[in-house]
Amino acid sequence: MSETKSERIELRVTPSVKAMLTAAVQARHTTVSDFLLNHGIEAAEDAITPRIIYVGEAGWETVQKLLNEPADIIPDEAAVARLARRWPKE
Amino acid sequence: MPGTETPLTISPLTAADDLSSFDCGGPARNTWFKSRAMQNQQSNDTRTYLGYLGRSLAGFYAVSTGSILRRTLSGALRRNAPDPVSTILLAQLAVSIAFQGQGRSCELIRHVMQQTLKTADLEGFRLFTVYPAWTAYYAKLNLTPVEAAPQLMMAMSLQTLRATLAAAQEAAAAKRGTSP
Numbered sequence: 001m002s003e004t005k006s007e008r009i010e011l012r013v014t015p016s017v018k019a020m021l022t023a024a025v026q027a028r029h030t031t032v033s034d035f036l037l038n039h040g041i042e043a044a045e046d047a048i049t050p051r052i053i054y055v056g057e058a059g060w061e062t063v064q065k066l067l068n069e070p071a072d073i074i075p076d077e078a079a080v081a082r083l084a085r086r087w088p089k090e
Numbered sequence: 091m092p093g094t095e096t097p098l099t100i101s102p103l104t105a106a107d108d109l110s111s112f113d114c115g116g117p118a119r120n121t122w123f124k125s126r127a128m129q130n131q132q133s134n135d136t137r138t139y140l141g142y143l144g145r146s147l148a149g150f151y152a153v154s155t156g157s158i159l160r161r162t163l164s165g166a167l168r169r170n171a172p173d174p175v176s177t178i179l180l181a182q183l184a185v186s187i188a189f190q191g192q193g194r195s196c197e198l199i200r201h202v203m204q205q206t207l208k209t210a211d212l213e214g215f216r217l218f219t220v221y222p223a224w225t226a227y228y229a230k231l232n233l234t235p236v237e238a239a240p241q242l243m244m245a246m247s248l249q250t251l252r253a254t255l256a257a258a259q260e261a262a263a264a265k266r267g268t269s270p
Contacts, residue, residue, distance in 0.1 A: 003125070048122060049136055049181040051156045052174075053221055059237040060160040063175055066234060066247040067216055075254040076232035080261055082196045083203075083231070083254065086097040087262030 011036075094192060098141035098148055100201045103131050107140055112147055114184035122182060123150060136181055139205075141198050148189040151198045152182035153205070156219065161239070177217040177245070178206045199231065200258070203251055210248050219245045 013021075025035045055063060109124050123138075127150070130136040136152040157174035180202055185194045206218050220228050222241035229235070232254070233244035246254075 045126070045130075045135070048118075048126075049130075049152065049154060049179075050221065051154060051179070053156060053158050053177075053179075053219070053238050053243055054161045055158055055236060055238045055243075056161055059243075062234060062236045063158055063217070063245065066236075066245055066250075067175065069247045069249055071249045071253070073250050073253050075250065075257045078230065079232040079254055080257045082193065083200045083258035084261035084265070085193055086095060086197055087200075087259060087266075088097040089266075 092144045096143060098143055098194060098197045098201075100139050100141045100198065103127055103138040103140055103150070107147070109147070112150075113187055114149070115187050115190075116184060119182060119184045122152075123184065127152060127182075138182070139198070139201060141194065141201075143189065146188070147186060149185035149194055149198050150182070151180060151184075151202055153202050154179045154181050155213075155215070156221075158217070158219070158238075175217055176213070176215050177219040178202075178210070178215050180218070180220045195227075196231070200255070203255055207248070207252060207255065216248055217245050218248065218251050219243055 021032050021035065025032050028035065105128065109127070112123060113120060114123075127136070127138040130152070131138055136154040138150055138152040140147060141149045141151075156177050156179040158177055159174045180199070183195060183198060185198070203218065206215065209215065218233075220233060221238065221243035223233070223235070223244035225235060225242060225244065228244040231246075232250075233246045236243050236245050
């Protein structure tokens with residue numbers, strides 16, 4: 001399960017950014033590397049598998065239309081056929 | 091040796107599963123699967139399910155819960171906006187290169203749809219969402235494209251999902267009844 005840390009990421013920053021990060025990690029009792037890494041991984045996770053999706057007016061309207069579909073809607077034939085294939089035996 | 095009409099056996103990812111040789115041809119999905127899926131399983135961020143055919147790992151999907159929020163043109167959240175819409179999110183889906191072109195992804199999607207129906211009533215989910223969506227593919231399953239930022243999402247209401255699955259089950263039973 002555990003991988004070796006064989007890769008390197010180096011960063012160039014301005015003195016003020018470094019000072020800010022140093023102050024932040026002192027407050028959190030951690031290191032700059034761990035701090036950046038943990039926050040970076042969290043942000044990456046959120047970019048790859050987002051939990052919140054933002055929609056504009058048009059998107060919101062479509063969502064509302066979907067939510068208001070009747071329960072006795074006629075399902076799409078092609079979709080039904082695709083999903084019926086290899087239906088496991090009960 | 092299972093035949094091409096043998097259904098996948100689909101179950102949750104556990105520490106005992108060996109993911110190391112999985113290859114779906116997509117580097118990003120391969121990496122996520124091998125390096126993040128198990129950690130997310132433990133933290134409950136996403137739930138990953140594996141589809142096996144015999145002893146071969148044919149594919150996987152990962153699902154989470156999410157919220158859809160409305161945003162104005164300026165990018166700010168709208169004031170007095172109605173509650174966010176709770177949704178089941180299909181976040182990852184991949185089929186191993188060796189099993190592509192057989193309609194295996196539809197089996198994985200059927201499974202996530204069935205799981206969605208099981209939990210939806212209890213937890214108040216009203217939508218099934220794929221994000222980010224691969225439009226051409228999900229259109230074939232009759233999901234509706236929804237403009238979202240930064241990528242398009244595709245969605246199906248729970249009532250349509252229920253009707254579609256019920257019809258599919260009926261079709262499968264009818265086919266089984268007529269074949270020897």
